[in-house]
Amino acid sequence: MFATPAQAGSSDGLVAPGGTSVSGFSGTYAGSAAEAAANRAFLQAVLRSVAKKRAASPKLTAVTVVYDASQAPTFASEIAGSAQIWNGAVHNVRLSAGGANADFSYYEGNDSRGSYADTDGSGHGYVFLDYQQNQEYYSQRVVAHETGHVLGLPDDYSGPCSELMSGGGPGPSCRNTQPDQQERNQVDSIWSNANLSKLAPVS
Numbered sequence: 585m586f587a588t589p590a591q592a593g594s595s596d597g598l599v600a601p602g603g604t605s606v607s608g609f610s611g612t613y614a615g616s617a618a619e620a621a622a623n624r625a626f627l628q629a630v631l632r633s634v635a636k637k638r639a640a641s642p643k644l645t646a647v648t649v650v651y652d653a654s655q656a657p658t659f660a661s662e663i664a665g666s667a668q669i670w671n672g673a674v675h676n677v678r679l680s681a682g683g684a685n686a687d688f689s690y691y692e693g694n695d696s697r698g699s700y701a702d703t704d705g706s707g708h709g710y711v712f713l714d715y716q717q718n719q720e721y722y723s724q725r726v727v728a729h730e731t732g733h734v735l736g737l738p739d740d741y742s743g744p745c746s747e748l749m750s751g752g753g754p755g756p757s758c759r760n761t762q763p764d765q766q767e768r769n770q771v772d773s774i775w776s777n778a779n780l781s782k783l784a785p786v787s
């Protein structure tokens with residue numbers, strides 16, 4: 585989640601169905617159990633999807649996570665930009681645009697909860713991008729932040745602007761779109777071969 589709305593409003597226009605909890609971009613909701621659980625569920629969903637492909641093609645060494653951006657056309661450039669940012673920042677996992685074979689999808693719409701990463705009723709991971717939040721905050725930062733959840737990072741709303749996972753915590757004026765060194769190291773650790781074989785064994 586990028587930021588938590590200051591007050592609960594009505595939710596209208598959530599595109600992806602079946603989500604049960606949220607993991608988003610800012611503030612007061614920081615560190616709630618529901619958010620942390622959604623982050624973990626999302627990562628597990630992506631890892632399961634990737635593990636299936638690894639099982640089908642055991643010779644694959646580089647881990648590639650494929651995304652489908654076709655349901656979030658407004659954010660096409662920010663989504664491509666996020667892949668570029670993360671691919672330039674980490675070594676053990678790569679984001680790649682795709683369609684039918686995607687490990688997760690981006691959606692867009694209006695949701696009072698803002699933007700978030702979650703799993704649907706079938707256990708597929710998706711990132712939801714909220715129109716209003718992406719106007720209030722720097723959109724490239726929002727999308728790169730949510731993509732950070734795809735790669736396994738939790739929210740850290742109390743962190744500085746130099747962190748990507750502080751999301752909306754530092755306020756709308758923060759336009760940093762790059763993960764800091766600690767966040768890069770954390771992603772490379774999560775996606776190291778040794779760790780992957782523990783989390784999502786290929787058999």
Ligand SMILES: [Zn+2]
Nearest residue numbers: 585586608609
């Ligand atoms: Zn978040």
